[in-house]
Amino acid sequence: MEDSAQRGPDAAAGRGRAALIEDGVEFDGRDAALLRAVDAAGSVAGAASELGRSRARALSRIDALEEAYGTLVERRRGGEGGGGSRLTASGRGILGRYDRLQAVLAATATVPETVLDGAVTAIDGELAVVDTAVGEVSGLHGGTGSDDGGDESGGGSDLAVGDAVQVRIGADAVTVNDAANVVDPDATSARNRLAGRVSGIDPGETVSTVRIAVEATDGSAPGDAAAEVAALITAESIERLGLAPGDPVSIRWKATATRLVPHAE
């Protein structure tokens, strides 16, 4: 599984868990639930009892979070109803950030991805060109802001010419074009372009995964596909393009939507 240049569309990246992290303090799903419960109940005490957890701990947890993220909850004691607590604007803001991070994570678990093995042939700033079985592909690297418990993940943010990397292309980033009606490449910002044939369609309710077989650039395998690239397409688009297995198509995706993962071996 670790040998071939082609891995093809993978069903899913698996379940994951995400947390914001700032100043060494993690904001995870438990904290999000707490803030949401405070928002709903109007008090930390009510939220804690609603969640079945200790009120004192909930308060100290909020303290710890606020030390890293700023004021999240406006607390008031005494007065009408004995007091109460309300989320601040930044409290709602962090909930939004968490939700969006969660949405991205859920998407990566749901959306198929294509992984190509290759070697870096050129680096220019945040962009790198990688030689793969289907030709040269350009993508983003770096930005590994991954300071958790462990060491750097796969070699840090540095990448050098000749390094072995995996090119990750999310199926939701791949655009399928009619092969006959080729778009003027100068009119768009999508950079990577390949020709291929539809090798299969995995239907969904309204969204389908189209597998596209792409031939190798070097003439090593004449009629054989060097890789299979997955593309997420709405059923409507499939119908509009009249896609069916065997059809020649042109696929295209942005260099900025391509991620390079250092791949030691």
Added chain:
Amino acid sequence: MEDSAQRGPDAAAGRGRAALIEDGVEFDGRDAALLRAVDAAGSVAGAASELGRSRARALSRIDALEEAYGTLVERRRGGEGGGGSRLTASGRGILGRYDRLQAVLAATATVPETVLDGAVTAIDGELAVVDTAVGEVSGLHGGTGSDDGGDESGGGSDLAVGDAVQVRIGADAVTVNDAANVVDPDATSARNRLAGRVSGIDPGETVSTVRIAVEATDGSAPGDAAAEVAALITAESIERLGLAPGDPVSIRWKATATRLVPHAE
């Protein structure tokens, strides 16, 4: 901050931390470092001493991981060199999965995103249409596989017509087209399309963030921009398209690259 329909391009979603999770057992950066050290040292004992952690704990941690993820390390005691350990294929596989998840997380922290507030007007399978300040936008919802400590994040996977949602568009998913040279919409699978003007360019080394002002669809604000959408573009593409502030452009992104986040209020 929680009122307007427009939030504009946000600098970053903030740092985050991700972990695979299966069967209640998390696989985080610490575990990845351990497996990588085992691969490098050829033994758990060597890996533990290399990482400065307890050998007994490392072994029991591997046991715990294998109970959830299957055999990751092939251990052999006695024999040449006293024994040793090697990663199995699935051990390398989980490392790859973790690295790719990490890459996605790093990308979401690095890449700007555009967030639009809106309300759901139609739902059809995995797709939903949302009415926003810039018109109707379609995107994916659901797939909230987020079982961590807390409750469901923003309301679970269910979405109904009329619900308030945030539409999240990653800047790396937005394609910029020359307004003059409009592509035949029937020839591509990109669905959402808007016209706008370049309002600013934040230059990077080889990749820049282009901000595009989009006017409202309802004639409420004639000349004013209803939202600003961010697009990640390579410097080369900017030059090729001759982009400069004020230029009219056509932007486009796939419905499948758009995520809908339930947004209680």
Added chain:
DNA sequence: CACCGTTGTATCTATGACGATACAACGGAG
């Protein structure tokens, strides 16, 4: 004034993860 429910704060205990340490079992090398 007393009453009430909340926010603060302190202390004790339980739990789980980890390091440290020790010892047995294994199997090839010498």
Added chain:
DNA sequence: CTCCGTTGTATCGTCATAGATACAACGGTG
């Protein structure tokens, strides 16, 4: 055979986190 470094396994102490409990402080309401 002995020697060696590794894998197994068990035990103890430490540390961080969370629950449980108790009590003081607050400030409207009555």
